[in-house]
Amino acid sequence: MTPPEPVGVIDTGFRSALARLDRAGLLARVSRTVDGDLEAAAMMKHHDGGAALLFENVKDHDVPVVGNVFATPESSEVAMGLDRGGLRAALARGIRTDIEPVEVSDPPAQQRVWRTGDIDLGTQLPVLTHAPGDGGRFVTAGVLIVRDPLTGVRNASFHRLQLVGPDRVAVKIDHGRHLGRALDHAVEMGQDLPVAVCIGTDVALIYAASTMGALMPENRDELSAAGGCRGAPLPVARGVSQDVDVPADTEIVLEGVIRAGQTVTEGPFGEFVGYASPAGPAPTLDVTAVTARHEPVYHAINGAGRETIVLRKHVLEVAALEAVAPVTPIVTDVCMPPGGLHRFHLVMALSKRSERDDGMGRNAALAAFGALKDLNMIVLVDDDIDLHDPDDVAYALATRFDAASDLVVLGGMRGHEYVRTSQAGVGTKTILDASVPFARRTDFERIEFAPSSGDELDAVYSGATVLTWLGAQRPSG
Numbered sequence: 001m002t003p004p005e006p007v008g009v010i011d012t013g014f015r016s017a018l019a020r021l022d023r024a025g026l027l028a029r030v031s032r033t034v035d036g037d038l039e040a041a042a043m044m045k046h047h048d049g050g051a052a053l054l055f056e057n058v059k060d061h062d063v064p065v066v067g068n069v070f071a072t073p074e075s076s077e078v079a080m081g082l083d084r085g086g087l088r089a090a091l092a093r094g095i096r097t098d099i100e101p102v103e104v105s106d107p108p109a110q111q112r113v114w115r116t117g118d119i120d121l122g123t124q125l126p127v128l129t130h131a132p133g134d135g136g137r138f139v140t141a142g143v144l145i146v147r148d149p150l151t152g153v154r155n156a157s158f159h160r161l162q163l164v165g166p167d168r169v170a171v172k173i174d175h176g177r178h179l180g181r182a183l184d185h186a187v188e189m190g191q192d193l194p195v196a197v198c199i200g201t202d203v204a205l206i207y208a209a210s211t212m213g214a215l216m217p218e219n220r221d222e223l224s225a226a227g228g229c230r231g232a233p234l235p236v237a238r239g240v241s242q243d244v245d246v247p248a249d250t251e252i253v254l255e256g257v258i259r260a261g262q263t264v265t266e267g268p269f270g271e272f273v274g275y276a277s278p279a280g281p282a283p284t285l286d287v288t289a290v291t292a293r294h295e296p297v298y299h300a301i302n303g304a305g306r307e308t309i310v311l312r313k314h315v316l317e318v319a320a321l322e323a324v325a326p327v328t329p330i331v332t333d334v335c336m337p338p339g340g341l342h343r344f345h346l347v348m349a350l351s352k353r354s355e356r357d358d359g360m361g362r363n364a365a366l367a368a369f370g371a372l373k374d375l376n377m378i379v380l381v382d383d384d385i386d387l388h389d390p391d392d393v394a395y396a397l398a399t400r401f402d403a404a405s406d407l408v409v410l411g412g413m414r415g416h417e418y419v420r421t422s423q424a425g426v427g428t429k430t431i432l433d434a435s436v437p438f439a440r441r442t443d444f445e446r447i448e449f450a451p452s453s454g455d456e457l458d459a460v461y462s463g464a465t466v467l468t469w470l471g472a473q474r475p476s477g
Helices: 014-023 039-046 073-080 084-096 178-188 203-210 222-230 307-324 360-371 390-400 438-444 455-461
Strands: 027-034 052-058 065-067 112-115 142-147 154-158 161-165 168-171 193-199 235-238 245-247 252-266 280-292 331-335 345-350 377-382 407-414 426-433
Touching: 014 027, 014 052, 014 073, 027 039, 039 052, 039 065, 073 084, 073 307, 084 203, 084 222, 084 307, 142 178, 142 203, 142 245, 154 178, 154 203, 154 222, 161 252, 161 280, 168 252, 178 193, 178 252, 193 245, 203 222, 203 307, 307 331, 307 345, 307 360, 331 360, 345 360, 360 377, 360 407, 360 426, 377 390
Parallel strands: 027 052, 345 377, 377 426
Antiparallel strands: 052 065, 112 280, 142 154, 142 193, 161 168, 168 280, 193 252, 235 245, 252 280, 331 345, 407 426
16 A cells, blocks of 8 residues: 655645635535525525535625535635645644644634624524524534533534524534544533534544544544544634634534533434435523624535545545555555445455455454444455456446455444444345456456557548548538
């Protein structure tokens, strides 16, 4: 496996990321008035896979909304000012390295402050209604920061929040999340859980909050991991109403407490799998302060859009590489393809050097399953296959895979509860081994042709829409 490229200190500020996208022509401004009730999210979905969208005028609000910021791999790389190799290196450094945050005074995130009695989230923030079937208005790009009251470890993670009152939201906590464990500890200790919800925050923290599985265990501090990613301490400030650490350059922060034992009905909500997750009980968060920068920007992630899945692509690819590295060196690269929502499917390239490497790809696949529980299918290919090209991967499956010998089925394994073919998240994982046994590699060598510049066709193509040497007629005029 090729070691990641070295990277230095990175400016991972949210506004810096938007500025990079703007300079690269990957930030489109929408100047007309857009309704936050369904219209903005519909436009984000319609332009999914394109440029980030900055809605400068949202109906009934003076705070602009930005969406689709990380909706493509290219945008994700440009936002950090890195190519794919550099971004992977930075994320790998975050997984391996802790750099403690540093506390600063007069943070931009607290230039404006609203406290209890002056808070009305529905009017103060352009919280979107995403889809017609949703249960209400949802904060979708909030990174929740808490400190586990039992272990003292800080956790940062994404969770959707539904507005249920002027200063109250419901928190959706999926199975197995570290926030849920911290809340369980608070309940056991008979106390509420202080929290900061960071909207439009440091990109390194966004990536740390997106990392899942064994590479970001419960005893790992995501704020320190963010420092490792950026190569410098994350600047933070103490909350104005809660004992929580807030990234200093965050656009908007909701401070509050998750009440032990208090729940409301949350949902439904259109999720990244393309279906609506059903309504159900969820804990409540009482907001005790709202802070913001002067003229803040509200970040929204479309629940069923590409941003929510692309955001995790690079993180999960790096996590997979880190998980398989101790198992075998023959894994040269991995790819989370879009067809698997950059989350459920993994393609793994192998470079076998002797017959002793046969079977090692399947061992590596098991390590990846163990590290990333949401994976449900891994395709193994040889390193002559372009694993970033879905057609080339399909070619490998068509010509090098035999289900009788190359299909490995693993039942009764934990995955994501949103996968409806599973039983509440417990289902089947598969390995499709489209790699060639070392002894037979010459049987599968692909045809090569002599080099050709194509210059001899220039005269044929120049100024023509058809090939005249095939007998077709040039268009008149």
